[in-house]
Amino acid sequence: MKELNKEMEIEKLHAQMRRCNKCHLYKTRTSVVCFGGDYHAKIMMIGEAPGANEDREGEPFSGKTGKLLFEIFREAGFKREHFYITNVLKCRPTKDNAGQIDRQPTMWEIDACYHFLEKQIALLRPKIIVTIGNTALKTLFNTPLSITKIHGRVMGFKQYEQLIPVIPMYHPSYIERNGGHYSKQKREMLEDIRVLIRIIKELVKEKREKKEKENIESYMNA
């Protein structure tokens, strides 16, 4: 898909999200949190759902947990702009209708919202997906294993003819509960980010080899 077309299609999809009232969360939301980062990014990051801060600002991972998440990524050389950031749910799930208490998304809410995530993946065609936390992992894969067992293991998400490498990582609120920057979980996350770097290097190598092959062919045929 040409870049301009792709941008228009993504904008159209974001506009559909902003109008969505497929589940009850539209009644309590302030914003529909469509995406953050850069939509030309090659890596897609998928979190769980917006919290209070994200709902207010309309930007995923813009609150305290997002700050920790991107501090960890920054240590490994990544910036927000290296990712197209989104969540499984685009609206904030709260326990009470006054919007006081955050809770995990229900299966019903995930089902209602999943078509948006599917379209985001289809339109953006990310080279790599990073899932953040259990909800994102279990939304993409039917696995009985939890994130504590499976983090850092490369999985494959099949969409049409494409198999996209997926690296499941911890949610920053889990890292925060375990001591934040001083936790073993943070060190494990940095290891998982090394897996991401390894895959990027493999993709760069593949691209270089493909280009070289094309150059050789065009030289031989000239």
Ligand code: URA
């Ligand atoms: N937690 C998430 O999973 N996503 C956000 O955008 C914020 C907090």
